[in-house]
Each structure stands twice: as C-alpha cells, then as structure tokens.
Amino acid sequence: MTSTVKVQITVNGQPTSADVEPRLLLAHYVRDVVGIKATNIGCDTTSCGACTVLLDGESVKSCTVLAVQADQQEVTTMEGLSPSPDELHPVAAAFRQEHGLQCGFCTPGMVMATVSLLAENPHPTEREVRENLEGNLCRCTGYHNIVRAVLAAAEAQGGDS
Amino acid sequence: MIPVGFEYARPDSVDAALALLAEHGEDAVVLAGGHSLLPVMKLRLAAPELVIDIGKLAELQYVRVEGEEIAIGAGTRHRTLEASEVLAAECPLLAAVAHSVGDPQVRHRGTLGGSLAHADPASDLPAGVLALGGTVVLRSPRGERRVPVTEFYTGVFSTVKEPDELVVEVRVPRTGTAGWAYEKFTRRASTGPSSRWPWSTAGSGSSTWGRPRCGPGRPRPRSRAAPRSRRPRRSPTGTPSPPRTSRGPRSTVATSPGCSPGGR
Numbered sequence: 001m002t003s004t005v006k007v008q009i010t011v012n013g014q015p016t017s018a019d020v021e022p023r024l025l026l027a028h029y030v031r032d033v034v035g036i037k038a039t040n041i042g043c044d045t046t047s048c049g050a051c052t053v054l055l056d057g058e059s060v061k062s063c064t065v066l067a068v069q070a071d072q073q074e075v076t077t078m079e080g081l082s083p084s085p086d087e088l089h090p091v092a093a094a095f096r097q098e099h100g101l102q103c104g105f106c107t108p109g110m111v112m113a114t115v116s117l118l119a120e121n122p123h124p125t126e127r128e129v130r131e132n133l134e135g136n137l138c139r140c141t142g143y144h145n146i147v148r149a150v151l152a153a154a155e156a157q158g159g160d161s
Numbered sequence: 162m163i164p165v166g167f168e169y170a171r172p173d174s175v176d177a178a179l180a181l182l183a184e185h186g187e188d189a190v191v192l193a194g195g196h197s198l199l200p201v202m203k204l205r206l207a208a209p210e211l212v213i214d215i216g217k218l219a220e221l222q223y224v225r226v227e228g229e230e231i232a233i234g235a236g237t238r239h240r241t242l243e244a245s246e247v248l249a250a251e252c253p254l255l256a257a258v259a260h261s262v263g264d265p266q267v268r269h270r271g272t273l274g275g276s277l278a279h280a281d282p283a284s285d286l287p288a289g290v291l292a293l294g295g296t297v298v299l300r301s302p303r304g305e306r307r308v309p310v311t312e313f314y315t316g317v318f319s320t321v322k323e324p325d326e327l328v329v330e331v332r333v334p335r336t337g338t339a340g341w342a343y344e345k346f347t348r349r350a351s352t353g354p355s356s357r358w359p360w361s362t363a364g365s366g367s368s369t370w371g372r373p374r375c376g377p378g379r380p381r382p383r384s385r386a387a388p389r390s391r392r393p394r395r396s397p398t399g400t401p402s403p404p405r406t407s408r409g410p411r412s413t414v415a416t417s418p419g420c421s422p423g424g425r
C-alpha cells in the first residue's frame with residue numbers, strides 16, 4: 001500500500017481537498033472524489049479528448065494527468081462554464097445553436113477544448129479550428145456542425161477580444 | 162487503466178530532485194508533463210517505486226539566447242516552444258516541430274526534456290533537435306555534462322543518461338533565416354514490428370549546423386543532401402510513388418518560406 005498525498009484543487013471555483021493515492025488520475029478525481037460527472041472518460045489513452053478539462057485555463061486530457069500534478073491549481077469542467085442553465089456560456093450556447101452535438105459523449109471535451117482554443121486564438125479560421133480540435137474525436141462524425149459552432153462562438157465572443 | 166501504486170515526491174528544486182534520483186536510482190522515474198510516462202505506467206509497462214515530479218520547477222522553464230545558441234529549459238512545454246518569439250526568430254524549425262506534436266492538449270503538458278529523454282523514435286522533437294545538431298545538458302550530484310544529441314541516443318527508448326542524471330537543458334544553434342524542412346509519416350494501424358515505425362525527418366539547407374536526421378534508434382538517411390524519404394520515386398507509369406521509407410500517408414509538412422519539400 002502506497003502512502004496517500006493531500007491535494008488541494010480548486011474545481012469550478014470551489015476549493016476541494018482530499019487525501020489521494022498518487023496514481024489517482026485527475027479524471028477520476030473530478031468524477032469520483034468531487035462527484036461531478038460531465039467529464040467523460042472515453043479512450044483512456046490520451047486520444048479521444050472526451051475527458052478534456054481546463055487546468056489553469058489550458059485544455060488538458062484529464063485521463064493523462066495525475067490528481068497530484070494538479071495540486072494547488074484550478075480545474076474547470078463543463079459544469080463550471082455556464083452561470084446557469086438559462087444563461088449558457090457563449091461556447092455552450094453556440095454548440096446548442098448550431099447543433100454541434102449528436103450523442104453528446106464528446107461534447108464536454110469539445111466545449112472545453114474550444115474554450116481553450118478561443119482563449120489562445122480568439123478569431124480562428126475554419127482550418128485553425130479543425131487543426132486545433134484534432135485531439136477531440138466525435139464518433140458520430142458530427143464535425144461540420146462542431147466547427148460551425150466554434151466559429152459562431154468566436155463571433156459571439158468577438159466583442160470581448 | 163490505473164498505474165501500479167507508487168510513492169510520489171515533488172521536490173522544490175533541481176538539486177532536491179537530483180538528491181532523490183541519487184538516492185533511489187533506477188527505482189525512480191522523473192515525471193514532467195507525463196505524456197510519455199503516464200501512458201506506459203497505465204499500461205503497466207512501467208511500474209516505478211518512486212515518481213519524482215519536476216513539472217512545476219520554474220527553474221527548468223525558459224527559452225533564451227546565449228551567444229550563438231538558444232538555451233531551453235528541459236521543463237519547457239511544447240506549447241511554449243511553438244509560441245516562442247525567440248524561436249520564431251532564431252530557430253523556427255524547432256517551433257514548427259513543437260507545433261506538430263500531438264494536439265493542443267498534449268502540447269499544453271508535454272516538455273522538451275521529457276520528449277528527448279523518452280527516446281521514442283516516433284517522437285517529433287528528438288528528430289528536430291537531431292537535425293539541428295543540438296546539445297543535451299545532463300546534471301547529477303557528480304556534476305554537469307553536455308552531450309551532443311547525436312551521441313545521446315543509443316537506440317530505441319535508450320540514451321546515455323545515467324540513472325542519477327537529469328536532463329536540465331537543451332541547446333540548439335541559432336539558425337535564423339536558414340532554410341529547413343520537416344516531414345513525418347503516420348504509422349499505419351496494426352503494423353506492429355518496430356521496423357515499420359514511422360520516420361521523422363528534419364533537414365536543413367545549411368551544412369554548418371544541421372543534417373537530415375531521423376528519430377532515435379533509426380539509421381541516418383543515406384543522402385546528406387536531402388532525406389531519402391523526401392525524394393519521390395517514379396513508378397513505371399511515371400507518377401510519383403510513395404517514398405520507400407513511408408509506411409503510411411505523409412501527415413505533416415512544414416517548411417521555411419521558399420523551401421519546397423521533396424522537390425514537389
């Protein structure tokens with residue numbers, strides 16, 4: 001039995017703390033320790049992007065980050081994005097408006113990857129959108145509407161950049 | 162997939178990390194971004210007793226010009242490399258190679274030193290640093306040594322780094338506006354044997370600092386004028402056939418302005 005490590009991670013603005021095994025993945029910390037389930041685990045091999053969350057504002061695949069690596073940092077998941085169901089984050093609103101989802105499994109990862117992309121590049125071209133979402137797979141193959149949603153979100157956020 | 166249990170240490174300095182490495186030797190592994198190490202630990206191909214996390218050591222994260230070279234801290238993340246104004250002006254090949262790694266999520270976590278030390282022949286950055294004729298700086302409690310990257314690799318997933326040594330810095334020449342090209346070929350699914358792993362090649366038009374190179378553990382391209390994989394061969398019908406070294410479609414082509422890869 002290995003010893004546990006105390007971590008303090010701010011999740012969606014709320015401080016959380018737990019004694020965890022060092023091998024605990026951030027995806028499992030968010031889902032099983034904190035208990036919020038929007039972050040999906042798809043391939044578990046850093047390929048599909050379904051588990052994408054923001055770590056200090058940058059997109060990461062939480063199946064390939066240890067919870068101990070996120071100690072003293074801020075994690076944002078899909079739950080922390082929109083103020084309320086009636087007041088969606090611009091990216092979430094754009095995904096709904098443009099029908100950027102089908103089964104919805106990849107959607108939380110797609111949305112978080114998009115938030116990170118638009119933070120780094122507020123006005124991406126369509127090609128840049130496609131290139132920057134290469135780490136997120138949609139098994140429904142609904143990419144056209146996803147790309148449209150990202151471009152719509154960029155336009156909606158245009159005033160802020 | 163969950164790794165085998167391990168002890169975890171997050172030293173607050175390089176010296177503290179080196180002391181841990183010296184104490185635990187081959188029972189310990191160094192964790193930086195984790196995007197090479199954690200997948201093999203999840204597959205249980207690696208089961209270290211101690212993981213030493215250097216991912217938050219700011220003293221290993223920098224990109225700066227030093228004389229005729231650029232010194233890059235081993236903990237510098239791929240995303241920092243691809244966005245670096247220093248590299249854009251002084252060594253654009255390395256920025257382009259960093260940009261071609263994985264996807265944004267991977268580039269937010271992966272580090273230059275980690276990628277070089279892992280010595281995966283399918284990795285981008287070793288091929289880039291090999292083409293540039295860079296230098297790997299290793300440090301241990303016994304001191305520091307600089308190893309030309311051409312002598313750093315002893316084979317696939319294998320380097321001259323001793324168990325108590327840490328990659329602390331990577332040095333590449335200032336290439337400025339010299340021409341360059343970088344190509345890689347995707348691995349075709351289910352091709353198994355290592356002989357079919359992809360080639361990563363990078364080359365430069367300048368003979369003073371760089372030569373076409375492949376990734377760790379791969380033979381040097383036959384021609385020093387251009388990587389063999391860049392020369393299209395002609396089939397009897399006269400249409401270019403895929404290069405012999407390619408086992409799949411070319412996935413990335415990045416070149417400096419005016420440099421046409423493969424003569425096409």
